[in-house]
Amino acid sequence: MxxxxxxxxxxxxxxxxxxxxxxxxxxxxxxxxxxxxxxxxxxxxxxxxxxxxxxxxxxxxxxxxxxxxxxxxxxPAVVEQNDRRGSEVLARDESQAAGRLVEVSYVPVPARVASALGLPKRAKILMRRFLVEDDGEPAELVSSYFPAGLVEGTELESAEALTGGTRAHLEARKKVRFDHVTERISARLPERAEAELLELPEGVPVLSVLVVACDASGQALQVSDVLLPADRQELEDTYRLN
CATH class of the missing domain: 1.10.10.10 (Winged helix-like DNA-binding domain superfamily/Winged helix DNA-binding domain)
Incomplete structure (x- = not known):
């Protein structure tokens, strides 16, 4: 990988x-x-x-x-606090979560996702895009990408909201086992469609949390790009001093 x-x-x-x-x-x-x-x-x-x-x-x-x-x-307790973003993405029940499924389609793979999945540039990949809402207002945009070998025999291509979360669905249908998650945080300007869904004024950046979920061998099973409006976020970390 x-x-x-x-x-x-x-x-x-x-x-x-x-x-x-x-x-x-x-x-x-x-x-x-x-x-x-x-x-x-x-x-x-x-x-x-x-x-x-x-x-x-x-x-x-x-x-x-x-x-x-x-x-x-x-x-450590602080690890339990810090790893929630990836866990939430994998466990989110689209049929019950606050928000809506806005797109399910095959798209050119973004560079960061291609790197994580070991795919060539311009390859097409399945994307499920879910807009998370808080009191009816857009809070985060989650674009999840799946390797072609994991799509067949699943409901991932369906435009209907998925029940039970992608992790449970893939583990049940494809007999894979999710083992660990790596999160990479960066800042960037959103694409036009992303900004419109998040209702962001022009020029407002987003925090991108790239969630790479892998099996025990390190093979990526799902990559999700979680976008958070940067003007509404505050990051906090707690760690011990030796």
Whole structure:
């Protein structure tokens, strides 16, 4: 799978350890394998292992204890708060959500989506576009894209609102399993159709949250571009200091 920018080795190692903590391989209160063991197990250099552990400590997944080594703390509460956007996109029940399905069609794949899915430029791809509303006002625009191999045998091409969310639908129909999500945030000016749907004045930018949902192997199963009017957003993050 192609990425716009592949995460550094230490980030990929930290993500692997996070998944092992979440699936119970490294249970809370137990020791993480030593640096030597991690070097041998993953074939990475000691500096890479050290940086991965530092990242996990910073984000609250593990902690160092005098005389005990590195101990698993478990999934931090701040992570539960920060990963909601992608989870909401995958679980959104179009038939029940506040808003409306505004478009289902095959479109030229946007560059950022093509990169995430490993598709050539100008390839056509299925897009489902949903306008989320808050008290009748447009709040965000979600454009979700699906690889061709996952469309057949599903209701993704239907112009009717999907029941139960795309994740549940694909896992049931295609027997795939969603494993993790990567979110990339950037700012840009919206295209004309996007601005009209969001009722934005000319020149008002949007925040784009690119949600890349993958299986355990890292293969992208769905990519969603979530657009938020920048003049109505405030980003906040909470993290621990060592």
């Amino acid at each position: 192609a990425y716009e920018v592949e995460p550094p080795k230490y980030v990929r190692l930290a993500q692997t350890i996070q998944r092992r903590i979440e699936d119970g391989t490294y249970a809370p209160g137990t020791r993480v394998p030593s640096e030597n063991q991690l070097v041998q197990a993953f074939g990475m250099s000691r500096p890479t292992v050290v940086r991965a552990l530092e990242l996990l400590k910073r984000d609250g997944w593990v902690e160092s204890r005098q005389g005990y080594g590195t101990i698993v703390r478990g999934r």
